[in-house]
Amino acid sequence: MKGNRRRETRIVHVGSHPxxxxxxxxxxxxxxxxxxxxxxxxxxxxxxxxFDTVYYGRHGTPTSFALEEAMADxxxxxxxxxxxxxxxxxxxxxxxxxxxxxxxxLADTVYDPSRRVAQFLDTLGIATSFYDPMIGGAIADLMxxxxxxxxxxxxxxxxxxxxxxxxxxxxAHAAGAKVLLDNTWAGGHFFKPFDHGVDISIQAATKxxxxxxxxMIGLVTAKNENDWHALKTQSALMGYCASPxxxxxxxxxxxxxxxxxxxHQETGLLLANWLAxxxxxxxxxxPALPSCPxxxxxxxxxxxxxxxxxxxxxxxxxxxxxxxxDGMEIFAMGFSWGGFESLMIPANPTSIxxxxxxxxxxxxxRLHAGQEDPEDLIADLxxxxxxxxxxx
Ligand SMILES: Cc1ncc(COP(=O)(O)O)c(C=O)c1O
Numbered sequence: 021m022k023g024n025r026r027r028e029t030r031i032v033h034v035g036s037h038p039x040x041x042x043x044x045x046x047x048x049x050x051x052x053x054x055x056x057x058x059x060x061x062x063x064x065x066x067x068x069x070x071f072d073t074v075y076y077g078r079h080g081t082p083t084s085f086a087l088e089e090a091m092a093d094x095x096x097x098x099x100x101x102x103x104x105x106x107x108x109x110x111x112x113x114x115x116x117x118x119x120x121x122x123x124x125x126l127a128d129t130v131y132d133p134s135r136r137v138a139q140f141l142d143t144l145g146i147a148t149s150f151y152d153p154m155i156g157g158a159i160a161d162l163m164x165x166x167x168x169x170x171x172x173x174x175x176x177x178x179x180x181x182x183x184x185x186x187x188x189x190x191x192a193h194a195a196g197a198k199v200l201l202d203n204t205w206a207g208g209h210f211f212k213p214f215d216h217g218v219d220i221s222i223q224a225a226t227k228x229x230x231x232x233x234x235x236m237i238g239l240v241t242a243k244n245e246n247d248w249h250a251l252k253t254q255s256a257l258m259g260y261c262a263s264p265x266x267x268x269x270x271x272x273x274x275x276x277x278x279x280x281x282x283x284h285q286e287t288g289l290l291l292a293n294w295l296a297x298x299x300x301x302x303x304x305x306x307p308a309l310p311s312c313p314x315x316x317x318x319x320x321x322x323x324x325x326x327x328x329x330x331x332x333x334x335x336x337x338x339x340x341x342x343x344x345x346d347g348m349e350i351f352a353m354g355f356s357w358g359g360f361e362s363l364m365i366p367a368n369p370t371s372i373x374x375x376x377x378x379x380x381x382x383x384x385x386r387l388h389a390g391q392e393d394p395e396d397l398i399a400d401l402x403x404x405x406x407x408x409x410x411x412x
Pocket of ligand 1 (some may be wrong): 105106107108173177202204205224225226227231236238286355356357
């Protein structure tokens with residue numbers, strides 16, 4: 021959009037081109053496989069510019085271009101690439117910057133399926149090592165001559181360690197490696213990746229960006245043109261593309277991202293502070309609370325917090341935890357997050373940590389604060405704690 025408008029204004033308008041679509045505010049859903057050309061010259065020209073024109077459905081349509089334009093603006097990057105899931109965005113980003121013989125460092129706290137990508141990289145002759153997410157600038161000691169990528173996720177999955185991205189980026193860049201960030205938790209709202217040294221920002225837009233629990237989509241954004249070209253080329257090679265309907269829904273979700281994120285933040289903080297006072301709770305792992313590893317870094321680098329966090333309970337019998345969770349009336353059990361609904365699942369990070377050791381007396385529960393009335397959510401939790409204590 022024209023002019024130097026503030027973010028809250030841009031997010032509403034960027035990607036909308038009513039002048040191109042007969043005044044229609046939302047870019048329509050373009051379903052396309054075949055795209056036809058009137059002349060051989062036009063066909064030749066389109067194939068030369070296949071990443072920028074409507075050339076073949078898989079390479080992009082006006083619907084995906086509009087979403088990519090909006091996402092790049094939101095993240096503050098050069099350009100984005102839309103793919104079919106958050107995990108696809110992660111694999112595209114890794115494959116774009118790694119080749120046989122290279123080495124990649126992954127935070128020990130990455131989303132579990134991102135960890136498992138390491139097994140696939142191994143088959144391609146790409147070595148992986150995991151590092152303590154709290155390592156900061158000392159990551160310099162782990163860099164090898166062939167380290168080409170440092171993969172970060174901040175806060176980390178399940179345990180929410182906040183990484184010192186600027187310190188990691190400084191060390192990675194000094195050694196010639198790219199910094200990739202899974203930026204899904206902040207939802208494009210509470211963390212500016214490219215102001216903190218990140219080269220590639222990944223969003224599982226399935227979560228907050230689409231925001232309604234009904235879309236699988238990933239967006240990967242590069243800070244500069246060369247890196248964007250590498251991402252787009254990789255995504256084209258792998259045959260990845262996002263469905264036009266999902267691009268449409270994601271762009272629609274993006275328009276209300278700001279207000280939704282503020283509500284997720286407000287309710288998340290309210291629940292986290294309430295939970296911190298409960299005798300059944302040993303720790304609250306919420307980046308905005310001092311009990312979370314990396315809280316000071318969060319205060320320095322983030323502008324707020326989303327609705328996803330964990331609690332660690334005091335030691336308790338597994339059957340009591342099941343009674344608590346099975347009886348929840350509002351909090352549902354499900355693996356994705358970032359939609360309108362509140363969620364709570366049990367998780368055990370022990371087997372998915374290798375560079376660090378997960379130790380806790382009691383079980384971990386991951387919560388997502390949705391858009392429901394916070395007092396109703398607290399009543400649901402209160403009843404859950406009664407079952408945990410054996411009162412029901
Ligand atoms: C932090 C994080 N990154 C990536 C993903 C993968 O996203 P998707 O489910 O869209 O593949 C998830 C999904 O839960 C996630 O939590």
